[in-house]
Amino acid sequence: MNRSIASGVFSVVSSKIIVLAITTLSTPLLYRFLGASAFGEYAFLLSVFAIYMIFVSSGITDGVRKFLAEDRTAANWSEHVVGFYFRLAVILAVTGALLLVVAAQFGLVALAFGEELTIYFYALAVLVVTAQFRDYARKTLMGFGLERYSEPLKVLDKVGFVVVAIPLVYAGYGVMGALAGHLFASAIVAVVGLVFVHRRISLSCVFSQPTMRFPRTELLTFNSMSIVLVFLLMSLYHIDIVMLQRFAASSDVGNYRAALTLAEFLWFVPLALQTVYVHSTSELWSNNRHRKITALASRTTRYTFLLTAVMAVGLASLADVVVPIYFGAEAEPAITPLLLLLPGALGFALARPILAVSQGNGTLRYPIAATGAAAAINVVLNAVLIPRYGMHGAAIATSIGYATMFAFHCWSARLVGFDPLADARFGRVILTTVLAAVPIVALSTALSGPWLALTIVPPIGFVIFLTFALLVGALDPTEPFEVLAAFPDPIGSRAESIHGWLEKRFGGKATRNWGQRVLFVAGLSLLVSGLVLGVLDGSIY
Template sequence: MNRSIASGILSVVSAKVVVLVVTAVSTPLLYRFLGASGYGDYAFLLSVFAIYMIFVSSGITDGVRKYLAEDRSVPHWEAYVAGFYLRLAIWLAAVGTLVMVAAAEFGYVALAFGDGLASYFYVLAILVVTAQFRDFARKTLMGFGLERYSEPLKILDKVGFVAVAIPLVYAGFGVTGALLGHIVASALVAVVGLALVHRRISLVSVFSHPSTGFPRKRMLTFNSMSIVLVLLLMSLYHVDILMLQQFRESAEVGNYRAALQLAEFLWFVPLALQTVFVHSTSELWSRGRTRKITELASRTTRYAFLLTAVMAVGLAALADVAVPLYFGPEAEPAIEPLLLLLPGALGFALARPILAVSQGNGTLRYPVVATGVAAGINVVLNALLIPSYGMRGAAVATSVGYGSMFVLHCWSARLVGFDPLADARLARTVLTTALSAVPIVALAAAIENPWLALTVVPPVGLALFVTVALLVGALDPTEPLEVLAAFPDPVGSAAAGLQARLEGVGGTASGNWLQILLFVAGLVLLVAGLVVGLLGIDAGTVLA
């Protein structure tokens, strides 16, 4: 992993950790202030909005970061790309707002979702505009490789939402207050983000029309395929919520959404990898470096499996304790669907970086087919299971749909031109997970005090998991240091030095003991690396 990709991942992971912490604090407050029923309505509206925004913004956000990252010799390439997508963003935002207002005004929303939710769509129409320019600004900065700017904006978006939404909901504005929080936060991010983009390239480029050689047709084709791909992905996220709303009360939808919220915590590192890999591997694809891509993708699959699996095991072991403490006693029905969702969430986590590498290639036919099959499985199973089994049926159906993504995208990747399983060591990672799960679950069951369990189980479980991973060969002692060596100094230089010493003594009689000691030092450096990111140290400046 080179330093440019590593610095991007560090910036994204650091931001996601902060967002995760803010989300972890704010979500139970929203749940309590809105109640299970209000939270269910809020979750349903966000699901509808997310699907609607696919047609408004998904082709733009994927396209601008892919094509800005490509190494082109065309004069003024960046200005032409940014201008092309900004014009498209303005036009689609205007159309999207008018369509949503018209649907609410002429009764189509009430006909589809009921009179109780219709008034919220006028608020969502405003959010269409602010969300469009927020996402355009952030993805454009990412296309320029400026994750050190785009990711703090994500933190600003989350913090701004919490600062506005929580007081409004507490004051009695309910779901409308939560939606207003999204509007204010996204507007703030849009203004700051566009100002940062303007510093890199003038936004006047929106009025500049490129030459006849500019690949408009290819870019529009990519946009269209991206819309289809994201629509299928979003169906995996939201079809269960939409169907459950039709067959069950809002309170059950709220509890199911709470279970999803916890299961989705597993994705924060794979999501960071997916975010960076689209534009980072786009450059590698443009240079024909398929061997490097296969190496990167397969090792990422193994690391993502190990990290996500230990989180899934820990969450499953502590579910009975964590859910009531986190959301309150009213959310206890969310425990069972959470346990059912975890296996699928693990599979979806592994599929995310693989999908991103395929997107970087620009050939979306196979990823679209793979995602379409998974989405079809998800829809059919939800339709069959929800009427009879409610949120438990939704959890089983969604888990199967999520899990199928990993298998299908491994097939898709081979057709695109890389092998995500070349160094994945799947048998060893599965064995590590199975052997570690038994003592971790037993330890959680043996500790009766819930706060003591939350304090003891995660670190002890991680130590057990890492030890087993080393013993069965799922992880080599040098690998954490090799990854950390690509990070900014002082972490990178210290890790490189330890890696050299480790490789130098690997064949000696005392090598095994020293390997273990140096591996522990590598874990310490990993924590230090995350602290560097969380303290806001500019990785890009350090690398320059």
Template sequence: MNRSIASGVLSVVSGKVVVLVVTAISTPLLYRLLGVSQFGEYSFLLSVFAIYMIFVSSGITDGVRKFLAEDRGADNWEAHVVGFYFRLAIVFAITGAALMVVAARFGLVSAAFGERFVPYFYVLALLVITAQFRDYARKTLMGFGLERYSEPLKVLDTVGFVLIAIPLTALGFGVAGALAGHLIASLSVGLAGLYVINRRQSLSSVFTTPSSRFPRREMLTFNSMSIVLVFLLMSLYHVDIIMLQRFRVSSEVGNYKAALTLAEFLWFVPLALQTVYVHSTSELWSQNRYQKISSLASRTTRYTFLLTAVMAIGLAALADVAVPLYFGSDAEPAVEPLILLLPGALGFALARPILAISQGNGQLRYPVASTGVAAGINVVLNFLLIPRFGMHGAAVATSIGYGSMFAFHIVSARTIGFNPLSDARLSQAMATAGLAGLPIFALATAIQNPWIALVVVPPVGLAIFVGFAILLGALEPSEPFEILAIAPDPIGSVAGKLCRRLQTTPGESPIAMGQSLLVAIGLSLLVSGLVLSLVGPGIGMAHP
């Protein structure tokens, strides 16, 4: 990963960490303030809105991010791209808001979802406009390579929502108060983002007509394919919520959304990589640097698997502790759906950076086909399983749909011209997850006090996991420090020195894979047995 891409990833990850922390604090508050049923209605409305906004904004935001990043050498290229997509954003925002008002006014909403949802759609109509310019502003800044501005705006959006929505829901405004938080926060972010863009490239370019050589057809084709791709992708996020609301009560939707929220925490790094890779790899594709792209993709796949797997193992081991403490005792039914969702969440995490690199190529036919097959599997399984098994059926269906994304996008990537598995070391990574998982689960079982378990299991589990990863060859000894080296000083400089020392110091002859696997199996069983026999007998009270 070169330094420019790494710095972009670091900016996005830093912003996403802040957003993750704020979201982690605010979500259980909203769950408690709204109650299970209203939280389910709120989640349903956001799912409907997210799918609707695909047709309003996704082609615009993906297009402006991709084409601004390309160095075409044309006169006033940046100005024409900014102006072209800004004009489209205005037209689509006004049209999208008007159609939503018409649907609410003339009975389409009440016929489809029920009369109680009609007032909310008038608020959503306003949110269409503010969200359009919020997303246009952030993605335009990313296209300029200005993640140092786009990511603070994302933080502002999240913090602004929380500061407005939490007091309003606490005062009794319910779902309308939560939606008002989104509306005011997105308006603020949109205005701030447009101001920053205007300083880089005047928005008066909206009135400038580019020459006939400007690639309008190419851009519109990319836009239409992006809309299809994002629609299929977002259906994987939201079709289960919408179907649950159709076949089950709102309280079940609320608990299922609680499980989804925790599962989606696994994606914050893969989503950061996807955010940066679309425009960063567009430049690599334009320079025909195929070997560099394959190297980047395969290392990303390996790191993503290891990071997401250790988080999934820890979350599964602590699920019966974390869910009730986080959301409250009413959310205990969410534990089993959460565990069912985790394998698929891992597969989806692996697919996201691969999809982003494919998008950077601009040939969306194969990514669309791969995502379409996974989305189709997801819809069919949800339709078959939800009426009979409720949120457990939704979790199984969605997990299978999520997981299939990885397999299908591997095929898509190879068809496009890069190999995400060339240095992924999947066999070593899977062995690491399986063998490290035993002592991590043993430790979570042995520590019976929930608060002690939450404090002890994550860091000890991470150390165990990294140790097995190095032993089995999923990680080189220098690689953890190589990743930390891109962090700000003093962490970055210290990690860089350690990385160089490990890379230049001759090590012992590596253990053969068969021998190291036998050693790892023995260690896994030994550590698990020691934990259960020595730690278990006396730490605290039973799990709730």
């Protein structure tokens, strides 16, 4: 990972951590103030809106950041790309908003979703416009490599939402109060973001027409393919919510959404990587650096697997503690769906960076086929399992659909022209996860107090997992510092010096024989588990 890509990832991850912290605090408040049923309606509306916005926004946001990042020699290329996509954004936003108003006014919304939800679609119509330019501004900045501006805007969006929505919901304005928070936040971010874009390139380019040589057909083709891809991708996110709303009570939808919220915490780093890799790898593809792309993708797959696996193990071991504390006792039915969703969430996390690298290539037919296969499996399984098993059926179906994303996108990647498994060390990572899970689960089981478990298990579990990863060889001793060395100073310089020392000490390789390492670590896992249980139940003093 070179320094420019790492800097982008660092900016995105930093903002996502802040957004995650704000979301962690605000989501349980919304759940409590709205109640399970109203929270279910709110989640349903956001799912419908997200699917709708695919056709309004996704081709624009993916296109503007991809084509701005490409190193083309055409005169005024950046100005023409910014202007072209701005004009398209205006047309699609106005059309999308009017269609929602017409659907609400003439009873189509009431026919499809019920009379009680109609009023909310007028608010969603306004949100179409503000969200369109919020996303256009952020993705344009990312296309210029200005994550240091685009990512704080995401934090501003979340803060603006919380500042407005939480008081309104608490005051009794319910779902409409939450939607008002989204409207306020997206409008503020759109205005500020467009100001930043204007500082980089004057928005007067909106009024200048590019020459006939400007590749409009190429851009529009990419847009249409991106819409198909994002629609299939977002169906994996939202089709379960939409179908569950039809077959189950709103309280079940709310509890299932709560389970999804916790499972999606596993994705914040993979989503950051996906956000940066689309435009960052576009430049690598344009320069035909295939070996660099394979090395980047395969190591990213391994690091993502390691990081997401330790989070999944920790969350699974603490599920019966986290859910009631986070959402309240009313949300205890969400525990089982959460456990069912975690394996699939892990697979989906692995697929996201691979998909981003494929998107950077611009050849979308294979990623579309891979995502379409996973989406079809997801829809069929949800249709079969939800009517019979409710939210548990939705969790099983969605988890399987998520998991197949990884398998299908590994196939897609090889057809596109890179191998995401070249340095993935899958066997070693799986072995690390299994062996580390034993003492981590033992520790969480032995601790009696919920707050004590939340305090002790995450840091101790991470150390246990990291130790096993190094011993098994899933991670070389030098690699954590090699990654950090690519980040901005002072982190980069300090990590680089440590990395140099470790390179001299270990030569970048683990030193134990593979068979000896496996036996040693398996024995260590059992020993640590026994000691944990023995000390905590009082049999060892």
